[in-house]
Amino acid sequence: MNIIVPIKQVPDLVEELEINSAGTDLDREWLKMKLNEFDDHALEEALLLKDEQGANVTAIALDGDDIDKALFAAAAKGADRLIKVTGVAGTSTHEAAKAMANVIQGLEYDLVMTGVQAVDDRDGQMAVLLAHYLGIPHVSVVTGVQVAGSSVTVHKEYGGGMVAEFEAATPLALGIQAARETPRYVPVAKVRRASRDANIEEMAAGDLGVDAGSTVAKMYKPETGAGAEMIDGSAEDQASKIIEILTQKGIK
Amino acid sequence: MSNQIFVIVEHLKGNIEDITFEMLGKGKEIAGATGGELVAVLLGSGADDLAGQLGAAGKVIYVDDPQLAEYNPQAYCKAVSALVAANQPKMVLVGNTSMGMDIAGGVSVANNLPFIAYASGIANDGSTVTSSLYGGKMNVDSSPGGDGCVVSVIAGSFPADAGRVEGSPAVETASADIGDLSIRFKQLIEPEGGDVDITAQEILVSVGRGIQSDENLPMAEELAAKLGGAISCSRPIVDSKWLAKTRQVGKSGLKVKPKLYLALGISGAPEHIEGMKDADLIIAVNTDPKAPIFDYAHYGVVQDLFDFIPALSSKL
C-alpha cells in the first residue's frame, strides 16, 4: 500500500501575529512556523497503518520556509520518501492542491491523507480540493482508518461525538482530524540524523491554471476583549474579584 | 449565472441541523437585498417531508435517490455539483460542518467556482465574505469574483430562528446522475455514555492545552469540585486521551449552556466557541491577552492558570 501525506507549515499561533502594510496578509518576515497539527495527525495515521500492515509512506510538501526541516522530521518518524514540490508562487489552497495533484498523478498511490484543515486555508481545505483535482473520492473529518485488502474502513466524525462508518475502495483521499493515537514525538537528534541520511526529491509543480477565485480585501484582528471586562492585578486580586462576581450572580 | 442563493440542507436521522436554518435566515437577507431567489437544496430518500420545515426558502429543490438515503460524501458531492452546474446560482451556502467540509471544496473544483471558507459574516449584497482564520485570531474580508461562489459558514454565526419557518415552499423535484459509488455508508456509531453529562451541568471548569499535562488535571478537578461543577475540555485534551470524549465542548463535541463556563488555557478557536458561546457567564483565563476567547468571555483574566487556579481554589 502506498500512502501519500501532504504536509505544510503554518504560523505558530502562540506568537504575536502582525498584519502587513497592505493590510491583506500576515507580515511573514518574522513569523514562527510549525507543522500544521492536523497534518501531524495525518502522518501519524499513515505511520500507524505502516506499523500495522506495512505501507510505503511518502511525505510531500510545497517548497517554502522551514519545509526541509518538516520533511526530515517526517522521515525521522518513519516516512519512506520525501518530495518537495517547486515552482508554486501563489498562496491559495487551490493552487497548492493543483500543484500537489500534478505531482501525485505521476506517483503510485492508494491513499492520500492530509490534515482536515489548516489555520490559513481561506479558500478551502487541501484534502478535498486535492481529491477533486485528482478525480478521486474523498472523506473529511476522519478520526480513524483501517485497511483490509483493498477495502478501507473510514470513521468520520459528526457533531456530538457521533461517528459515521464508511467502507471505501482505493484510491481515496482523506482529511484527517485526529489519528487513532497521539502523534509520535521525535527527538531533535533523530531529525538531525535524518537531515544527513534522508534525501528530498524535488519535483516541479507544472501548469496550475487555477487560483482562489476571490481576492482578499482586508485582514484585521477581531475586536479582542470587546466582550470581556478585563480583570487586572495579581492572581490573588483577580481570584478575589472573580469570587465577588460569582457571589453577585448567585453562583457561589 | 442565475440570481439564486443555494442553501445545502444538512440533515441527520430525520432532523434538520441548526446550521441549515442559520444559512436560510442569512440567505433570505441576501436574496432580499439582491432581488434573488432563496433555494433550499434537499437530498435524501423519502425525505420530502422535511421540506415542510424549509418555509424560509422561496423554493426547495429535492433530489430523491436511494444512494442518498444516508449521507455519503461522494454522492452528495456529485449531486450538489450537478445541481449547481444546472442552475448556476450566484452563491452556494454550505455549512462549515463535517458534512459541509466534504461538499464545499468538491463543488468549487467541479464547477470552477471560488470557495471562501470559515465564513462568520456575509454582507447582504453578497459582495464581502468575512472568514475567521488563524484559530479566530484574524478576520479576513474577501470579495468573491462575479460569477458565483461557494461559501462555507461557521455554525453559530447567524441566528437560526430567522430561518426557522414552518410550511413548505414549492418543491421542485430534480434528478442527479450519481452513478456508481466507491464509498459506501456502513453505520452510525453513537457516542458512548460518559460518567457525567456535561450538557446538564450548571458549572463547567473547562481546560485546554494550557494545562500542559494530564498530571495537572487534578488541580482543575479540585476547583470544579469546590465550585460544585464538573470538568470539561477542548479537543486536544481528548485527542491526547487525558479526558473522555464525553467531556469535549465544541463543534465535534458537545454544545453546553451552563450558568458558569470557566475556560482555563483555552484559546477560543471557532470550533470551540461553537460549543460554549451561549453560556450565561463565561470567564476566561489565559496568558495571551490577544486570545480570541476574550472576545466571547464576559470577564477576562490574563494570568498563568497555574497561579490562578490555586488562588481561586484557596478562596472557596
Ligand SMILES: Cc1cc2nc3c(=O)[nH]c(=O)nc-3n(C[C@H](O)[C@H](O)[C@H](O)COP(=O)(O)OP(=O)(O)OC[C@H]3O[C@@H](n4cnc5c(N)ncnc54)[C@H](O)[C@@H]3O)c2cc1C
Ligand atoms: C473539524 C474540526 C472540529 C473541531 N472540533 C473541536 C471541538 O469540538 N472542540 C474544540 O475545543 N476544538 C475543536 N477543534 C480544534 C480547534 O480547531 C482547536 O485546535 C482547539 O480548540 C484548540 O484547543 P485549545 O484552545 O485547548 O488549544 P490552543 O489553541 O493550543 O490554546 C491553548 C491556550 O492556552 C494558553 N495558555 C498556555 N499556557 C497557559 C498558562 N500557563 N496559563 C493560561 N493560559 C495558557 C495559550 O495562550 C493558548 O491560548 C476542531 C477542529 C476541527 C478541524
